[in-house]
Amino acid sequence: MACQTVVLGAGMVGVSIAWHLQQRGHQVTLVDRRQPGRETSFGNAGIIQREAVRPYPFPRDMKTILSVLPNNRVDIRYRPAGMINAASPLLSYWHNSSSRLYKKIVPEYASLIQLCLKTHAPMIEAAKADHLVRREGWLEIYRTPSKLSQRVKEAEEARDLYGVQFSVLDRDTLVEKEPDISSDIIGAIHWLDPWTVADPGGLVAAYAEAFTQLGGRILQTDIQGLKQQGDRWQVDTAAECLEADNVAVALGPWAGSWMKGLGYHFPTFVKRGYHMHYATQAPAKLHYWLMDAEVGYLLAPMNAGVRLTTGAELDRLESPADEQQLGAAEKVARSVFPLGERRDASAWKGARPCLPDMKPVIGPAPKHRGLWLAFGHGHQGFTLGPATGQLLADMIEGKPTEIDMTPFRADRF
Template identity: 85%
Template sequence: MTRQTLVLGAGMVGVSIAWHLQQRGHQVTLVDRRQPGRETSFGNAGIIQREAVRPYAFPRDMKTILSVLPNRRVDIRYRAAGMLNAVSPLLSYWHNSSSRQYKKIVPEWASLIQLCLKAHGPMIEAAGAEYLVRRKGWLEIYRTQARLDKRIEEAEEARAFYGVQFDVLDRASIERKEPDLGKDIIGAIHWLDPWTVSDPGALVAAYADDVTKKGGQIIQSDIQNIEQVGKRWRVVTQAQTLEADEVVVALGPWAGDWMKGLGYHFPTFVKRGYHMHYATRAPAKLNHWLMDAEVGYLLAPMNAGVRLTTGAELDRMESPADEQQLGAAEKVARSIFPLAERRDTAAWKGARPCLPDMKPIIGPAPRHPGLWLAFGHGHQGFTLGPATGQLLADMMEGKPTEIDMAPFRADRF
């Protein structure tokens, strides 16, 4: 008989899981309070980051920690209440960022990242979404030679161990690619493997449309309750009650709270982020996605304008927006590229779902047959959604997975 599966969460991760299960003959219903791709997946930088084989570690050196304390950096901001609210997972995150722990985590994380392009490719083709995707990589720009040289060493290591491809650009090479970039930029790394997406939310929506075209169902409604009834699962939404053989929780930054109701207490926390779109001062044009690596923000030539995305803000997910970090990033960005007026009436705010060992949970819930979990992808849910979908679908069907899934088990916490 056809297996009935409810996938909760219609971001990149949830939609990708639904897509893979639909391909394998499951009767899939995707449930979210909003349309697919309108929450966290909507607001990211739009890069499928094949080069990101090293997850973001917590700063450990005293110089960096002291520079964060005044709370004026562009790449990271915090609020005391938010830090206190997540003190336990943040301390664990700091511990896992030690050299000894981090060396163990990197190859496990990289095993996921290495699947990202191969997993996105068939979905892009099936969804007819090629028009959203560019396969020209992106630029990581630098102001100082010492910082660039250090990053080149890391890139060489990524190439040796994980096949990451890149070019090093001097000032003349940068000017050929980005003639309107400010003179402060002296060099860059051109990451060659990644693909960039001109409208991230639209790519998620295209994947979701392909799910429905092949028989899947999407229900837009608030989830009110999740419970096991005998050997089946019941999900109560504001609109209706749904039952299925299996449930997948792919609720991103909301997953931790929902899992508490089922008796699980995962150490989830969030890194908030903002974006804003800008016009450019004619005749300037931004040709590539640019990360200002020594400052900590990214500029991207999106369909809606040049999108500036901020670094991390450590605060509670529900706290009011604070646009000071965005304002600080905008001030620096205007000094290196001729941005014009803002195009959005207010900054977009979202939250990246994180776990303290920098790896997502992908696999079965330890104590509930038929309950599957996929959340905690940090900065890389957009990159890793399709790979997660493929791996979880294999696990749900009892098939061998392309990589070892033990590092992503839920019972590691």
């Protein structure tokens, strides 16, 4: 009989795991309280980031740390209660961002990122979702020559070590690509490898539809409990009780709290974020995804309008929304590109699931046979979902993995 697997969580990571296992002949049920791609995967910037070989470190220099304290920056905001709640993992995050430890983390993290395009490609084809994907890269824009120059040096190192492709745009070349951009922007890095997606939630939904066409099952209901019975697992939901040989936990920002019930205490925390869609002031048109690197927000020409996505907000997962960060980003964005009226009644809020060493957990749970973990992808769950799905499917089947999975083991904490 085919191996029965239940995947908990229908974001990009969970859907990708389900697709890979179903494709290999497993009987898979994908469970989430919402439709696929409607939580964290819905609200991101929509970039499959092949260039993102370096995870985001915690600021270590005193100048940057002091600039964050007034809590009025666009790229990073915090609430004291949230900082206190996540004090221990944040301290570990700061420690892991030291030059010595970060230097070791980067190649481990990059090994995952380097798989992103070739693992998305077959899923895009299977889902017939090519109409959602552009393969033209994205632009990282700058106002300050010295900061652009420093970033070019980093890009050159990423090219030499990890094959990242880019070009440097001066003001004239940039205006050819984005005629309506502000004169304050003096140049950009054009990251050439990444693919951009005009509807991130729609891509996840298309992957989920491809999964069901393979014979997979999606159960939209609340997950109420998870327990092991002999060599099998029982998943209790509001709709029915499921039994399986394997359970994969891909619950994103909720994974840490769910795992406590099974005796695991992962140092998870979240970086929350917001988005809003805008019209443009005619006849202006945004052609590329633009990241305002010196300020810390991103504009993307999506199907629903120009999406503005914010940087990170450090707070508890379920704390009420605070749109001040979005408002600050919007004010700057309007000076860079002629945005029109807001198209959404309120801002979307989501949370990026993070671990203090900047790497996800991918692999078996240390204490339970048949329990598999895939969470903590930070800013890159959308990018890394298909790679995670392929790697975890290989591990479940006892096959060799394309990269060394030791850095992503659950028992490293």
